[in-house]
Amino acid sequence: MSSDLLGAEAAPVARERRPTPALGAIDLAGFCVDGFLLLDGAVDGELNELALAELRAYPGHKNRMWAASEVIRSVFDVETVRGVLHLLAGTASYDHSSVHLTPAGFPFAQPWHQDSMVEVRPLAFDLLALYFPADTPAEMGPTLVLPGSHLRRVSNRSLARHHSFRGQRLLSCSAGSVAVLHAGLWHCAQPNRTDVDRYMFKLRLRPGPDQANAASSIGQPTAEVLHRFLAGEHPWQGTEAGVDQVGYAALWSYLGGSGDVSPEGYLTRTGLLGRADPTGTARA
Amino acid sequence: MGTDVATDGAPQAAPSGTGTARGAGTERILVLWTADASLRSAVVSWASYGPEDLGLEGLTSHQAGSTDEPPYPSVVAALADGWRLVQMAAPPSFPPGAELRTGHLPYEVVLTSSAR
Numbered sequence: 001m002s003s004d005l006l007g008a009e010a011a012p013v014a015r016e017r018r019p020t021p022a023l024g025a026i027d028l029a030g031f032c033v034d035g036f037l038l039l040d041g042a043v044d045g046e047l048n049e050l051a052l053a054e055l056r057a058y059p060g061h062k063n064r065m066w067a068a069s070e071v072i073r074s075v076f077d078v079e080t081v082r083g084v085l086h087l088l089a090g091t092a093s094y095d096h097s098s099v100h101l102t103p104a105g106f107p108f109a110q111p112w113h114q115d116s117m118v119e120v121r122p123l124a125f126d127l128l129a130l131y132f133p134a135d136t137p138a139e140m141g142p143t144l145v146l147p148g149s150h151l152r153r154v155s156n157r158s159l160a161r162h163h164s165f166r167g168q169r170l171l172s173c174s175a176g177s178v179a180v181l182h183a184g185l186w187h188c189a190q191p192n193r194t195d196v197d198r199y200m201f202k203l204r205l206r207p208g209p210d211q212a213n214a215a216s217s218i219g220q221p222t223a224e225v226l227h228r229f230l231a232g233e234h235p236w237q238g239t240e241a242g243v244d245q246v247g248y249a250a251l252w253s254y255l256g257g258s259g260d261v262s263p264e265g266y267l268t269r270t271g272l273l274g275r276a277d278p279t280g281t282a283r284a
Numbered sequence: 285m286g287t288d289v290a291t292d293g294a295p296q297a298a299p300s301g302t303g304t305a306r307g308a309g310t311e312r313i314l315v316l317w318t319a320d321a322s323l324r325s326a327v328v329s330w331a332s333y334g335p336e337d338l339g340l341e342g343l344t345s346h347q348a349g350s351t352d353e354p355p356y357p358s359v360v361a362a363l364a365d366g367w368r369l370v371q372m373a374a375p376p377s378f379p380p381g382a383e384l385r386t387g388h389l390p391y392e393v394v395l396t397s398s399a400r
Contacts, residue, residue: 107340109348144349153387161315162389163331164351188348236328236389238319243386279384 023087025218025257029225031088032251033232035150035185036171042080043131043176051075052133055099055199066097066203075131076203081178087215088180088255089127091208100200102141102192109144110188111160115204118155119184122277123254124207125150126183131201135175140198141190142171143179148234150182151247151279159186167235216256229261242266250278309335311398314367316359317389321375323363327354329389359393367395 023037031037043051050071058065065072076082085092115128136142146165170190171179181187183204192198208214221229232248233241242263249262253274260268267273312334319325332355336342344350356362363369376390 107344109350112348151386153385159388160348161331162317162329163346163348164354165329166327166354168349168352170349190349191344238325238328238389238391240386240390243384246384247386280382 023084023215023218025222025225026228028087028215028218028255028257029221029228029252029261031180031182032248032255032257033228033245034147035182036145036147037084037180038171038173039080039084039178039180041174041176042178043075043078043133045176047071047075047078048133048176051131051201052199055101055133055201056197058099062099063096065099065201066094072131072201075133075178075201076129081129084178084180085127085129085205088211089205089207090210090212090214092127092205092211093208095126095204095206097201097203100189100202102189102198104192104195104197106141106192109141109190111157112146112162112186112188113157113160114149114152114154114186115183116156118153122279123251124211126207127205128179128181128183128185129203129205130171130179130181131203132173132177132179133175133199133201134196136171136173136177136198136200137194138170138172139193140196141192142173142198143200144168144170144188144190145179145181146186146234146236148232148237148244148248149186150184151244151251152184152186154186165236212254213256218257220258221252221261226261230263247279253278311335311396313370314355314362314395314397316354316356316362316393316395318359318391318393321391323359323372323393325358325391327356327358330354359395362395367397370394370396 023031027037054069054071055065058069060068076085116126119125130143132142146168148167173179229245229249229252232245234244237244245263246266249260249267250272252261253267260273262268267278272278312332315331315333316327317329319328332346334342334346337346356365359369371394373390373392
């Protein structure tokens with residue numbers, strides 16, 4: 001992680017040693033198809049207690065806690081978490097971070113949105129790592145996501161007219177969970193119907209130049225992996241599901257996955273397999 | 285907790301607290317997104333807006349993620365229940381070079397009713 005982006009006072013997350021890959025091919029396929037992975041309980045209890053105490057007591061600006069808290073930074077240096085982030089973003093650098101609080105009893109949902117402005121990179125993407133230090137059941141307002149929406153080109157709240165989708169999914173999770181999201185994933189925070197404040201710490205990472213092929217160690221797609229892609233329709237997609245599936249296959253190829261996992265061998269028969277811009281984003 | 289730590293669920297606009305829009309408005313808007321261009325195809329996303337959204341109860345019962353199942357299985361089913369068609373989106377176009385680019389859900393249908 002680049003210390004120049006963090007500021008002099010902030011220690012970088014260790015990137016000197018290559019982390020142990022924590023994902024198998026089926027997990028990578030799941031990320032390509034769904035746009036996220038939920039590492040349930042990836043951080044141990046003692047660290048969660050320390051982090052939650054610091055979050056509750058933190059007096060500063062929501063975007064400054066990363067630099068101020070060694071405990072928070074250490075969460076993202078847990079071997080499993082670090083390994084997943086490296087596999088999906090390569091030698092990543094810090095973009096920004098934020099403390100997210102949904103107070104006890106807060107009745108409002110965020111509008112559906114995609115973080116930041118419309119994506120222009122054909123396949124490269126930022127990562128969002130959402131850390132939940134405490135058990136976050138459905139009634140506490142975990143993040144709501146739309147699986148498979150990550151490659152849709154929208155701009156921040158340009159999708160805010162929607163209220164609900166078939167297939168929307170709450171990221172309910174246990175303490176110490178980290179949800180790793182493709183930054184294009186449509187999502188929104190939910191109401192907190194409990195009497196306990198709900199905390200989440202969000203870290204956004206920019207990919208390194210080695211994001212392309214970062215997961216090349218995954219190897220050939222197994223029958224299970226192929227099935228994950230070819231059965232990778234989501235209930236909200238309707239007739240556009242096939243086009244999204246071609247994008248998921250292109251993402252797999254970009255990250256270093258072998259073979260053509262697109263429906264009907266679409267990428268191969270159209271000559272797009274391995275192209276830097278297979279879905280035409282840069283040309284559009 | 286420091287006051288700079290923002291909540292992540294702030295409403296887009298604060299409710300007025302009265303629950304009515306200029307006194308007499310009763311029109312409700314239903315937006316349905318369908319699986320394909322047919323009005324008989326399955327509803328895959330939905331939203332509902334109306335004057336009661338200016339009150340807390342209305343706003344919180346019609347917001348992001350508030351229901352998991354659509355109010356109607358299809359646009360035709362909504363029409364059969366008395367909703368009136370206001371607008372439906374033109375089919376998407378596929379410009380050369382961007383045939384595989386996806387974005388917003390394309391099959392949006394807007395309906396209205398003054399009796400709900």
